[in-house]
Amino acid sequence: MLELLNNPISTCSQKVRLTLFEKGLEFTDTRIDFRAKEHLTPEYLALNPDGVVPTLLHDGQPVLDSSVIMEYLDEVFPEVPLSPPTPLGRAKMRKWLRFIEEVPTAAIRIPSFNQVFIRHRRDLSEAELASDTEKRTLRRTFYQEMGRHGFSEARLDESLERLRETVARMDAALADNRWLTGEALTLADFCVVPTIDRMRDLGLSGLWDEQQNFTRWWAAIEARPAFARTYAQGTRVSDIYQDLKETA
Numbered sequence: 001m002l003e004l005l006n007n008p009i010s011t012c013s014q015k016v017r018l019t020l021f022e023k024g025l026e027f028t029d030t031r032i033d034f035r036a037k038e039h040l041t042p043e044y045l046a047l048n049p050d051g052v053v054p055t056l057l058h059d060g061q062p063v064l065d066s067s068v069i070m071e072y073l074d075e076v077f078p079e080v081p082l083s084p085p086t087p088l089g090r091a092k093m094r095k096w097l098r099f100i101e102e103v104p105t106a107a108i109r110i111p112s113f114n115q116v117f118i119r120h121r122r123d124l125s126e127a128e129l130a131s132d133t134e135k136r137t138l139r140r141t142f143y144q145e146m147g148r149h150g151f152s153e154a155r156l157d158e159s160l161e162r163l164r165e166t167v168a169r170m171d172a173a174l175a176d177n178r179w180l181t182g183e184a185l186t187l188a189d190f191c192v193v194p195t196i197d198r199m200r201d202l203g204l205s206g207l208w209d210e211q212q213n214f215t216r217w218w219a220a221i222e223a224r225p226a227f228a229r230t231y232a233q234g235t236r237v238s239d240i241y242q243d244l245k246e247t248a
């Protein structure tokens with residue numbers, strides 16, 4: 001029995017949702033409400049001390065961290081494989097997973113918070129802001145830096161540069177391959193999809209206007225049924241914050 005404690009609008013949850021849908025796995029979809037801070041309750045922290053989503057429960061046992069969960073699902077349910085069959089192929093895929101976690105996944109948070117999530121902090125009193133920051137177990141310094149007005153221009157520029165670099169690197173890899181690690185779709189492709197989809201949602205798709213290999217890859221990703229299921233109505237920030245539609 002699989003239960004995913006998640007929020008479908010969160011990019012980290014979307015990585016796992018893509019994997020579950022692609023593999024055709026049934027799961028209990030338990031929604032964690034960020035506004036109600038359900039991810040910071042003692043009950044949730046007992047399962048996931050980082051106070052972040054997603055958390056997978058497999059027969060009641062927690063499995064944590066989105067890319068780890070993806071690999072776990074692929075190992076335990078190998079019927080629809082999403083990892084290369086050879087150790088060298090898997091090493092290549094894992095290198096992409098590390099890069100994606102370290103570079104674009106971290107980078108996309110800056111425009112996401114500056115354009116969207118900061119709205120919920122602007123009107124807090126000083127005491128509320130301090131208490132909200134204090135509660136973020138894993139992200140305390142991140143929230144401190146963000147304050148109530150968002151990250152600096154310099155931080156934003158650096159993040160956009162990292163996202164541009166990611167797209168360029170992917171485009172180069174996709175010149176010789178159909179998917180990121182070769183001729184078969186793997187977890188590496190799904191790991192980066194939520195960042196790319198969020199970029200598009202935030203009006204940043206101009207970063208790949210000229211990148212033909214990347215554009216072909218993105219069209220192939222969008223055509224997958226798992227993509228349509230992951231991005232149902234209400235799962236994008238622009239579904240909730242209507243003004244983003246004008247920039248997207």
Ligand SMILES: N[C@@H](CCC(=O)N[C@@H](CS)C(=O)NCC(=O)O)C(=O)O
Pocket residue numbers: 010011012013039051052053054064065066067136139
């Ligand atoms: N490395 C973790 C990071 C998870 C993470 O940062 N989740 C975000 C949503 S994408 C979250 O729960 N944020 C809660 C918060 O900012 O308080 C993973 O990949 O699972």
